[in-house]
Amino acid sequence: MDTAKAQASASGETAALPPWQDPAAEPLIRLENVTKRFGDFTAIADLSLDIHEGEFFALLGPSGCGKTTLMRMIAGFETPSAGRILLGGEDLVPIPPNRRPVNMMFQSYALFPHLTVADNIAFGLRRAGLPKAEIADRVAEMLRLVQLEKFAHRRPHEISGGQRQRVALARALARRPRILLLDEPLAALDRKLRAATQFELVDIQERLGTTFIIVTHDQEEAMTMATRIAVMDHGRLVQVGTPEEIYEQPNSRYVADFIGEVNLIEGVVTSAERGRLTIEWAEGAAPILTRSDVDAPVGTRVTFAIRPEKIAVSAERPEGLVNAWQGRIEDIGYLGNLSTYHITGPAGMRFKVQSPNRRRIARREFSWEDRVWFAFDETAGLVLTR
DSSP: OOOHHHHHTTTTTTOOOOOOGOOOOOOSSSEEEEEEEETTEEEEEEEEEEEEEOOEEEEEEOOTTTHHHHHHHHTTSSSOOOEEEEEEEOOOOTSOOOGGGEEETTOOOOTTTTTTTHHHHHHHHTTTOOOHHEEEEEHHHHHHHTTTTTTSSSSSSGSOOHHHHHHHHHHHHOOOOOOOEEESSSTSSSSHHHHHHHHHHHHHHHOOEEEEEESSSSSSHHHOSSSEEEEEEEEEEEEEOOOHHHHHSSSSEEEEESSOOEEEEEEEEEEEEEEEEEESTTTSSSSSEOOOSEEETOOOOEEEEEEEGOOOEEEOOOOOOOOEEEEEEEEEOOSSSEEEEEEEEGOOOOEEEEEEEEEGGGSOOOOOOOEEEEEOOTTTTEEOOO
16 A cells, blocks of 8 residues: 555555546547448547546557557547547537647657747747747647747757657647647667656656547557557457556456567466466466466366566476476577576477566576476466457
8 A cells, every 4th residue: 555545545545546446427529339441441440538637648569450549539530430428527529629629649740940949939839829928838748848038049959859859849839729649759768768758758647637649559558558548450449457457467368468578378267266266278288277267168178378577497396386397498589678588398399488687697597498497376477268
């Protein structure tokens, strides 16, 4: 229990539910049975989704899954073939893009090269006809927000890629939209700068309270920034949940495999008693014993999903872990903070096991071709039926 929850508990207060769990909360954006067709191709298929005010919401999926099309319909650049898009209860579909309280930040940033940073931020405000004094105040506010006051009179080619990204963000926020749409906004940044910028975006969003909707194919990006994630595939929502729910409780093989690393083991349930399942998975190998509330009677074909970091590797059979097998290390991936072991186990199946590097590499405990035990407890994995 964190400090805030502990204090609320001690004082008799009830912690507020997040809006997506509160049946009385009205969503800011509601998509009702939205379909988008391009000729014979269906990009979005009968999709319904609620997004609440103040969320940092991520649309996540591979290229071609429909996430950008969905964002463009919210922005008004595409019109649904069927269904409704509501903002605060008002149908957005007949409202043109320039009259929606929505702004969009593009992957390319689309800054004007001949204008200064300040003039880029002011551009949309001038087009809207705001008074000069208000424009000056708003630009100064945005420069402070993105910490670019010293760069106000530079042009885009005179600042770094990360700074250009912040200028584009400031310009998109200057008109104070109720919703900011971000289309792969960090794709052009290098890995280290991208990681730092993710936290900057979260901090800005929390300070402003503006609803952010980000489109990304980067799982780590979505997991780091989003309050909730919608995983998409072929124009449909596969699962919507918090990052913790998506990672720890995927509802299908697709989600489990798409988010992070995972071992997927096919098997058949041979015993199901009081929430404890026995899964036969390889001839001659000890079965997997797991606790699960999934409806999987005897004879059901299932997939057992377990993350690499939830598997222990040791030279001797570990005590207290009911699922344990021997295998041989075939490959090792050194990633600095952790190592990934590729272990061939029963029936030639390969497992990925991740362990933190607590020792210097010269003192690594295991090496190639070593015989080891790999093991996990009854609650480490997840049983999937689809």
